[in-house]
Amino acid sequence: MNKQTCEKIKFMLSAIIIRAEENSDFIKGIDFTFKSGGKEFKGVYNIDKNMLCYNGQNLNIKLNDLRNFISDESIKYDSLELRLLERGKTTILSADNKNVKIKNIDEEALEDYDEHERTGINLKRSYYIKIGEADDLLKAIGILTKDGKLKNDMIRKYNQIDHFVELIDSYIDEFQDYDTINVLDCACGKSYLTFVLNYYIKEKKKKNCFFIGIDTSEVVIENSKKIAKELGYKNMMFIKDNIKNYNPDRRIDIVISLHACDIATDMALGTAINFNAKAIFAVPCCHRELLEQIKFDDLGEIFKHGILKARFSDLLTDGIRGLLLEAAGYKVSIVEYISPLETPKNLLIRALKVKDKDELAWKKYEDLKKRFCINPYLEKYVRI
Template identity: 50%
Template sequence: MNKQSISKVNLFLIGLKSRLEENLDIFKNITVVYKTGLKNFKGIGTYDSDKIKFNFNGKTESLSMDGLTTKLCDTAVNYDSMILTYSERGTDILIEADNKNVKMKNIDIKEEETISNSINETSTLLNRNYYIKVGKADKLLKEIGVMTKEGKVKNYKIRKYNQIDHYVELFDEMLNDIPRNKVINILDCGCGKSYLSFVLNYYLTEVKKIKCHFIGLDYKESVIETSRKMAENLGYKNMEFHEIDVKDYIPKNKIGIVMSLHACDTATDMALALGIKLDSDAIIAVPCCHRELLSQYSYEPFKSILKHGVFKSRMADILTDGMRSLLLEAKGYDVSVVEYISPLETPKNIMIRALKNKDENEDLMAEYFNLMSSLNVYPALYGFLNE
């Protein structure tokens, strides 16, 4: 290749250096194919310990990005043309160069628009436009156990796949109202095996092109180790996991979103309290069992109704989530409560979504205190907030 073309390639590579520094967590690799006549010569570079490990012609070198740029340009002198691909999660940047032209373009990785036959035959959402699409998201779906190695969604996992995708849909509805700082830090409280964090990481990074960082908390060492291994397998470097009690966690950076999925009983309250204390921009919770207020509350006007255990239990569920929602509103959050999935699948199907958009409301706090007094309850959420 001539000097003029190589100089243009060098300028493009300087731009990629800045991009690498900004997007290191989602960088995958750099590949280059040099051509002479009908022969191709391929090199590949991967990030390793602050260096690019570059393999070409059977030799591997550890280079800085500046060093790699020099290497790529010096090597191009010996060939007729080159095609360089800079790969990030969800995006490829292509540089094509020969003695006549040098051009660079972004390529979004194509999605397969059709859903697997196994879904079309059995899913209750036949016409659903999935947010997490079969095809592009296969590696993720296989890692979380929803898809077989052959690329088919498992029949007994279709319901889970639909639930996960609907969660993403409800999450997506909030995105426009969440401040777009440089990076959105998302805290998953009681993360378990972190399936939803992995799915949201994929969606935000590779579909929406939003910079994000996920932090998973759980007190079980086994699930934390599993999550770390899955993140490694997927190449999701923008994730960290900690074996710690939620109420003991102190973040290093501003937390944009706190989420909690099916955290048992007052574990949901711990997550909500942490989100409020951290002044997070958004809080999302799908509560699980509701045991706390059932043994506390009493209301004389309803005495003849609440003598039936099933009514008392259902009312406890409503009171628990209702008072959670009211306290979030009192703390300056705009709250919406929706059915996450059909009640035919599970009665524990409520999702609480809260967006911080105002200061604390003293009138609502007074209303909350009046309810505490009238019902003779002391909710865990209020207790955690005042520890």
């Protein structure tokens, strides 16, 4: 390529390098191909290690110096195609003596561009996390086998995590004006939802995001770190600790909790309230706290049946949680998360912050406390 073309390449590479620096958590790498006659000369740049593999050599080159290296090399060849590989998006610079241009391609379109045909499994519904598009993710969290087949014993889990995304999708749109959405997963366990939401928010909704997972189990925390590294999800951190001890070093926008047992759900909800999170998504697990507290003489003939008292306690617990969230200024909906045939613990509490405090909701909560002689843990944990 001539000198004028090489100068254009250097100029356009400047914009690509700036994007790579600003979005380093989401950059997978940079690769390029020079062509001369019928021969190709390929290079791959590791942005984390500042290492370029080119023509059989490993070269230590800083990201900012890569621009000069490529533009200087361009004069030896007929054409160049360079790709900045970002999660959910690829920026392509193509150049020859006729033209130098940049185009952005979403991941779905890139598959067509690369003529890479993929097959998925149709399970009779339109999935948000699609087999074929999200295979790396689904393999890493154990939903798919290494050859891309859906595991029979993970079909239920796959349906659950996808339906969770479906139920909160519209809430994510509330964060259009946010530069980065910060998500805290309380009692994250195996972190299925954290990894899935990371993929969905960044690669499908095209929003920058950062995830923090907290759990008291060192085993699950180390495993989550391993999966994040395998996927190249650099916008994640996992902490072994009790949620009560956590002090964030950044704004917390969304708090999620999946099947946190008994008052662990209250701790998650309370943490969200105390951190003034804009949105909360919690699927409670077992309920024990209020079962031994409930006293209501008018229902004595019903409560004498232990199973009925336990079920009433479950409903009251989640109803009280919703009411306290309303008192803290959240708009709350409680919906069925999955079929009760799969598990009776099948409710999803969704909450969106809309005001500072609701005095009427607080009064209703106080009335219910007196009526059923209860003292819920959530009230003691939160600052309202």
